[in-house]
Amino acid sequence: MKSPFSPIFPFVFALLLSYHIRVTSADFHATSAPVADLESLIQCLSMHSDNSSISKVIYTQINSSYSSVLNFSIQNLRFSTPNTPKPQVIVTPLDVSQVQAAIKCSKKHGLQIRVRSGGHDFEGLSYVSHVPFVVIDLLNLSEISVDAAEQTAWVQAGxxxxxxxYRIAEKKLVEAWNKMLQRLFTNGSTLQNNLHEDLFIEVMLARANSTMAASFSSLFPGGVDRLLPLMQESFPELGLTKEDCIEMSWIESAHDLAGFNKGDPLDLLLDRNSRTNGVAEDAATNGFFKSKSDYVKPPIPENAFEGIYDNFYEEDGETAFMLLVPYGGKMSEISESETPYPHRAGNIYQILYTVTWGEDETSQSHIDWIRRLYSHMTPYVSENPREAYINYRDLDIGTNNRGHTSIKQASIWGSKYFKNNFKRLVHVKTMVDPYDFFKNEQSIPPLTSWRKKNGD
Structure with a gap:
């Protein structure tokens, strides 16, 4: 039976947390008040929390542990410099009432809110703002409840x-066995787009001394005896042999792709302090970096790679890479309009461009470098709009104003992330946050016509 909430119901999850806060006209106008002193803010937090321990999860800039709490989840050092705006208060709630208190008191005292979970926002929007703000860090709200019988999991945002x-594997919700291959090539082999739907092969392009190298990583949910004939038929240029394959469980493959060494205990995936917390290292976490993204529909012609090579041979391209992630399979079976994520059938693969560096002083030259590479790729990727991946946040493609932002202006970047779903998300935003309290440089704005209709 079709859900009575279709088609808008899935879109609500893109915008809502499970905190029952109603944003009213009075709440909205309260945000324009001058910022109160911290003592008053802290008193407000204590008064509105059901938990008396809220004082233990409030950090101001005079606390000795403020910097360590702020820096704990920062993945991009580009947003951890002396000139980076810092939050007036960090709240690390232990329960929902403390989240509610932080929202209510931030509105009352004219502070913007930034919500941080893993800290992986590529542009630092979960912990940086250019107006006075509070960070609600959800690292303590990390409960995971897995119901093996129902084949479901309830996961808190932190x-x-x-x-x-790890918790899904612990309950044996995923029991497929995989074969992984990782080999390095410099011979110009071409990745075909007619691979078997169960075969995942991603390609990383990077500079290797005076040439370019392509590193192929593959996952396949089956035995080597089934994989080898498929590879021989679809991609014989790779020259895959049985010795190239490593048999491992699904959770072992997640452990491997997250960058842990073979032999490291699997429960390192549970440790927020260990390396990438289960996030693939391709995103160049824990350093200075800038990333951009693209989607490829027709195959990129061979001559396009000459310009790519030229860019990578520049000095700033020495520590850069391009990651080509294949699409198809289940991704293509889901309609563009079924969820907010629209990049479905028709895409051959996604590209992640990343450049890394070690000193803040060289940030601009590296950012300029990746922008040149991105410009070079314009004729070879999606167009009208040139699509982008929301989780590879890129402020270059457009931002909101600090004050009112029109739907037309926001659609410049919004259509790249969400395509036609952007308009539907605007309506959801208008329903749940008509006064745009929850906002950042790339948050979806509400319809101003709604406020005019309701006399605001």
Missing amino acids: ATPGQIY
Whole structure:
């Protein structure tokens, strides 16, 4: 039976947390008040929390542990410099009432809210703002409840991918066995787009001394005896042999792709302090970096790679990479309009461009480098709109104003992330946050016509 909430119901999850806070006209206008002193804010937090321990999860800039709490989840050092705006208060809630208190008191005292979970926002929007703000850090709200009988999991917003994978594997919700191959090539082999739907092969392009190298990583949910004939038929240029394959469980493959060494205990996936917390290292976490993204529909012609090579041979391209992630399979079976994520059938693969560096002083030159590479790729990727991946946040493609932002202006970046779903998300935003309290440089704005209709 079709859900009575279709088609808008799935879109609500893109915008809502499970905190029952109603944003009213009075609440909205309260945000324009001058910022109160911290003592008054802290008193407000204590008064509105059901938990008397809220004082233990409030950090101001005079607390000795403020910096360590702020920096704990920062993945991009580009947003951890002396010039980076810092929150007036960090709240690390232990329960929902403390989240509610932080929202109510931030509105009352004219502070913007930034919500941080894993800290992986590529542009630092979960912990940086250019107006006075509070960070609600959800690291303590990381409970994961897995029901093996119902084949479901309830996950709090502060849980890391590694923690989720581990708990799912613990309950044996995923029991497929995989074969992984990782080999390095410099011979110009071409990845075909007619691979078997169960075969995942991603390609990383990077500079290797005076040439370019392509590293192929593959996952296959089956035995080597089934994999080898498929590879021989679909991609014989790779020259895959049985010795190239490593048999491992699904959770072991997640552990491997997260960058842990073979032999490291699997429960490192549970540790927020360990390396990437279960997030693939391809995102260049824990350093200075800038990333951009693209989607490819027709195959990129061979001559396009000459310009790519030229960019990578520049000095700033030495520590850069391009990650080509294949699409198809289940991704293509889901309609563009079924969820907010629209990048479905028709895409051959997604590209993640990333450049890394070690000193803040060289940030601009590296950012300029990746912008040149992105410009070079314009003729070879999706167009009207040039699509982008929301989880590879990129402020280059457009931002909101600090004040009112029109739907037309926001659609410049919104259509790239969400395509035609952007308009539907605007309506959801208008329903749940008509006064745009929850906002950032790339948050979906509400319809101003709604406020005019209701006399605001």
